[in-house]
Amino acid sequence: MNTVSAVGELIGNTPVFSLEHPLVPPNKKLFIKLEQFNPNFSIKDRTALGLIQKAFESGKLKPGGTVIESTSGNLGKSLAMLSASLGFHLIVVVDPKVSKNSLNWFKAFGAEVEVVEVPDAFGGYQTARIERVKELLKTYPGAYWTNQYDNPDNPLYHELVTAKEFLDLPVDMIVGSVSTGGHFGGISKGIRAARPEIRCMACDVVGSAIFGAPFHPYLLNGLGLSWRAENTDLEAFDFLNSVTDQNAISLCRLLARDTGLLLGGSSGVVIFSALMALQLDDIQSVMAIAPDSGINYLEQFYDDEWLADKKMPLLSCEQLRQQLALSLKAFDATLDVVK
Numbered sequence: 001m002n003t004v005s006a007v008g009e010l011i012g013n014t015p016v017f018s019l020e021h022p023l024v025p026p027n028k029k030l031f032i033k034l035e036q037f038n039p040n041f042s043i044k045d046r047t048a049l050g051l052i053q054k055a056f057e058s059g060k061l062k063p064g065g066t067v068i069e070s071t072s073g074n075l076g077k078s079l080a081m082l083s084a085s086l087g088f089h090l091i092v093v094v095d096p097k098v099s100k101n102s103l104n105w106f107k108a109f110g111a112e113v114e115v116v117e118v119p120d121a122f123g124g125y126q127t128a129r130i131e132r133v134k135e136l137l138k139t140y141p142g143a144y145w146t147n148q149y150d151n152p153d154n155p156l157y158h159e160l161v162t163a164k165e166f167l168d169l170p171v172d173m174i175v176g177s178v179s180t181g182g183h184f185g186g187i188s189k190g191i192r193a194a195r196p197e198i199r200c201m202a203c204d205v206v207g208s209a210i211f212g213a214p215f216h217p218y219l220l221n222g223l224g225l226s227w228r229a230e231n232t233d234l235e236a237f238d239f240l241n242s243v244t245d246q247n248a249i250s251l252c253r254l255l256a257r258d259t260g261l262l263l264g265g266s267s268g269v270v271i272f273s274a275l276m277a278l279q280l281d282d283i284q285s286v287m288a289i290a291p292d293s294g295i296n297y298l299e300q301f302y303d304d305e306w307l308a309d310k311k312m313p314l315l316s317c318e319q320l321r322q323q324l325a326l327s328l329k330a331f332d333a334t335l336d337v338v339k
């Protein structure tokens with residue numbers, strides 16, 4: 001019997017699910033790396049561990065020290081879990097849009113929460129939150145800002161550690177999602193160094209500005225951004241693909257009913273993209289990295305009333321099949337402009 005004595009030891013080595021579904025083309029393979037099996041239910045457990053380990057190693061964070069981060073999502077939950085386990089003080093900077101569920105999640109682990117009430121000049125909270133982080137860094141001299149967007153320790157950890165879990169796999173392509181660009185940028189670099197024949201496709205939600213299109217609001221959480229973070233290196237990827245809210249959400253809802261997998265919205269984006277890529281003649285098997293669980297979205301796109309309120313009808317399996325064919329056509333047309 002293997003035993004562990006710290007939650008950090010439970011991070012990684014997530015299971016791989018081989019998807020059997022009518023949307024997978026015959027004789028092709030779609031594998032899903034289920035990151036929801038990390039102890040705090042997302043791939044951000046790995047990112048948090050990498051950032052904190054590096055901060056301790058470099059002496060920038062001392063036992064009992066303070067960590068500050070602007071996040072209302074999965075990274076905050078993972079840092080909060082590690083703060084409880086490793087004994088540092090965490091201040092999570094959020095804005096009024098944060099859900100009660102996330103607030104309670106941070107607090108359950110003993111993290112302190114700072115709510116920024118006044119929006120920035122553009123009406124959003126992103127820059128206002130960063131300004132508050134900078135103020136707090138003055139109030140807590142010696143505090144460490146993990147800064148997931150721009151800190152190179154984020155992709156570096158995934159390049160050196162997470163990528164190893166992908167090196168032995170019999171796949172032609174790996175598909176991942178981006179927000180900070182940390183996990184998939186790092187994994188892609190690690191893959192390219194060891195298995196350059198495996199193609200890496202980075203995926204985002206339509207509306208996000210990471211791949212250069214103008215920003216407009218979208219429903220999915222977790223992936224996408226209204227700008228491109230320093231940790232997103234587009235050169236690390238062979239292909240880029242964007243998926244609509246409706247296609248990603250409809251696929252998540254369909255897979256929940258057909259397979260019993262409860263997946264987050266960014267997982268819908270990567271699995272849709274993987275199904276699209278599997279229609280290409282030279283792609284026989286694809287691995288999709290599913291970052292988190294649908295447990296985070298039970299009051300959003302797993303709620304029919306929420307969907308009705310957002311005027312977002314769900315597509316059937318047959319309609320998704322048509323969307324996959326249409327998306328492949330559009331993707332083919334962009335192949336000349338990506339590398």
Ligand SMILES: Cc1ncc(COP(=O)(O)O)c(C=O)c1O
Pocket residue numbers: 042044047073074075177178179180181182183184221222223224264266267291292
């Ligand atoms: C659910 C989910 N999917 C995808 C991502 C994108 O990951 P990264 O920031 O490493 O690019 C995140 C990041 O927060 C996330 O929470």
